[in-house]
Amino acid sequence: MTDAIKKRDPILGVQIESDDEIEIIKAEAEVLETEVSEQVADEQGLAEWYVRKMDDLQRQRDTVRKQARAIDNALKGRQSALAWKIGRQVENFVREEIVRNGGKRKSIKLLSGNAGFRKIKPKVVLTDEEAFREWFDHQPDDIRAELQGCFDLKFARKTPVLDYFNSTGDMPDGFEFEAEHDKFYPSTEVPALLDQ
Secondary structure (H helix, E strand, O other): OOOOOOEOOOOOEEEEEEEOOHHHHHHHHHHHHHHHHOOOOOOOHHHHHHHHHHHHHHHHHHHHHHHHHHHHHHHHHHHHHHHHHHHHHHHHHHHHHHHOOOOOOOOEEOOOEEEEEEEEEEEEEOHHHHHHHHHHHOOOHHHHHHHHHOOOOOOOOOOHHHHHHHHHHHOOOOOEEEEEEEEOOOOOOOOOOOOO
16 A cells, blocks of 8 residues: 555546655556456456546546646736736835835835845847848858857757857847846736737
């Protein structure tokens, strides 16, 4: 017997809870043994049951992922609406409180948490990948070699562009430079559509 906790569940039948993945797999195997012995009579039946069970589990996983995306999108929308409706007002209040307290700290403590400003380092932002590819194709070999890393998805794609910009002062097409600035937290960023 394993240390996993088994509970009845309306969707899963039996829900296994444990911090150890191996324990979960062992406990799930015990549950499946019981289910197989109750429902399967021969090898043909076992194969049919296995294929049906794998298909059912995959559909359940797909449904859960779809529902999780929908819930996440709804929560993201709610955050954006909150930032759009109230965020600027709170940001202004925090600015005033920082000034009122002497301006040495960049944040204030509230009962529900901290709010304030964080310094954001300068960075480059890819705004038009097609324009960058076009620009890249028309550069000399030495510049192309320096920026080739932008197309390697295993690494930070913007780092070679930032290094190139810092050394030459030339910003490739399709990128924009974002100067160092203070950013309010918790964030009040809203989609451009709502910012109007």
